[in-house]
Amino acid sequence: MHIIKVDAIDSTNTFLRNLNREKRLTNSVCVIAREQLAGKGQMGSVWQSNPGKNLTCSVFMQVKDLQLMDQFYLSIATSLAVYDTLKSLMVPKLAIKWPNDILSDRQKICGILIENVVKNGSIQGAIIGIGINVNQMEFDNLPQAASLKYILGKSLHIEELLYLLLARLEERFSSLHISSFSKLKEEYESVLFRKNKPSTFLDAKGDFFVGIIQNITKEGKLQVLIEDEVVSDFDLKELKLLY
Known part of the structure; x- marks a missing residue:
């Protein structure tokens, strides 16, 4: 190269x-x-x-x-x-x-x-x-x-x-x-950080919520299990994973 x-x-x-x-x-x-x-x-x-x-x-x-x-x-x-x-x-x-x-x-x-x-x-x-x-x-x-x-x-x-x-x-x-x-x-x-562990997120509105990272979609969106056993897909602009 x-x-x-x-x-x-x-x-x-x-x-x-x-x-x-x-x-x-x-x-x-x-x-x-x-x-x-x-x-x-x-x-x-x-x-x-x-x-x-x-x-x-x-x-x-x-x-x-x-x-x-x-x-x-x-x-x-x-x-x-x-x-x-x-x-x-x-x-x-x-x-x-x-x-x-x-x-x-x-x-x-x-x-x-x-x-x-x-x-x-x-x-x-x-x-x-x-x-x-x-x-x-x-x-x-x-x-x-x-x-x-x-x-x-x-x-x-x-x-x-x-x-x-x-x-x-x-x-x-x-x-x-x-x-x-x-x-x-x-x-x-x-090797995804915090996969299958309860984690805190910040959404686009500035609200905090707890969810569990499941996987990613083929498009690279993060799949998060949130309340009521619902899995939602998020792109980079829609949430921030806090440490």
Whole structure:
């Protein structure tokens, strides 16, 4: 995979998006930044990262005619690739917090942001932003954040971690076809944070409620068992799972 290294950049996702617009990328490309000045997370949140301390990168992955209705499988494949990478480093108590945060013992160590490249109604590629907290030890006003150094008690080499991650990404994306969807979904659900446990949620109206995560739908909505034995489906804008 071609790797582009930059010192400081607004956003690696924006960089790759512009590169794809200019060159119509057909092969996998990764851009890694020592510092992101305007890194973004889910729902427009800001990704906090000290320069040179963490892995902040974006990867363009080519996708073979994935239908828009199946786009959540990009999130599943990416989440599992990060999960595989961290598991190989013996990071304990790993889980995926829906839709694609990676946790170690309830502490967030990785965030993912995916932008689809769509042509003629199907997904031709994905720009995948990944931020892994590696050697940073303090996170201002983020009590649930942690880093690999904090958890494992040692510093890690960021580029070595990148190569591990890219290999896992390519493995997962090589099997991203309809015949493997059910297996991917099953793997994802098996490591879903708070699955089958009573959890507190915040809905779009600002109300709290208790429910139990069951599974996800094929579209990536979270299926939650609520009162009166009713299972409801929620998308990302409709609720927030509290820790």
